[in-house]
Amino acid sequence: MHNYFDTYVVVAVLLLAGVAIVAGALAANRLLRPSRPTAEKLTTYECGVDPVGEGWAHSHVRYYVFAYLYVVFAVDAVFLFPWATIFAAPGYGLITLGEMFVFIGFLATGLAYAAKKGVLSWV
Template identity: 85%
Template sequence: MTDYFDTYVVVAALIVIGGAIVAGALVANRLLRPHRPTDEKLTTYECGVDPVGQGWAQSYVRYYVFAYLYVVFAVDAVFLFPWATIFAAPGYGMTTLAEMFIFLGFLATGLLYAGKKGVLSWV
């Protein structure tokens, strides 16, 4: 039973040592960096142009939807690769084929739904 808890002691020690290294690096950075704030350094930087107006601006939710759809449909490669590697293994052929077609059906349904809602139009 002691061997079982010894592994947790090693993990806890590594976490403590890692935390100490990160904390030490942050403290060293705080002590060694120059600190000379000026008004020019504290202004908002916008590609070399002086900032005009308020710092708040609206952004379209549509861009987040594009990013979300990209992530959803790019992650399917994580599932397609193992399927392709195990497909030729004996005893897994028809089962994995059926499961993958169900998975691709869900993805196609999501893509059709997004297209019907007009999410995929770039206008």
């Protein structure tokens, strides 16, 4: 008879083996690589242009709002695709349809609010 926790032993052994392989590879890399740091190698590289000025750059908040709206609608797609596949299954008819229209209504309300505030105008 198997104990319940015997299955976790296999997971723990595989986890330890994975950590050992990664740690061994990193240790071998550190031991075998040449280390010749120079001032030029230690400077920040930015697309072939030498860094000038301080490291802080100001960005308009509008870019972050566009990224946030993209994440919201990507999550929307994550919920809509499974819904579309299960909608035809028996027992998921009008209730599922109503729930998805409520969900889409919340998203549409957020999009209408963003449009009203002028967030969606690029310039």
